[in-house]
Amino acid sequence: MSGQAKRIIEKFGGARRLARLLGLAPATVYKWDYPMARGGTGGLIPVEYHQPLLDLAAAERVDLSPEDFFDRPRPAGAMAGAAA
Secondary structure, eight states: OOHHHHHHHHHTTOHHHHHHHHTOOHHHHHHTTSOGGGTSOTTOOOGGGHHHHHHHHHHHTOOOOGGGGSSSOOOTTTTTTTTO
């Protein structure tokens, strides 16, 4: 996995777990990391899942923010001040 999909899937503990939490088939989540030539989304999570993922992250206490949907990594400790 690479890029956006990899980062976010890993934060939730893997594609199968994330699929279960979202109520999706695991294949749907795996395809987020497949190249477009293989029927995937090329490492991008479709926009219709962004808000559900942010809501789920809050419920599951997963460190996820809107910046995670872009390929610019946040500086280490960027969430530390926001949690206070």
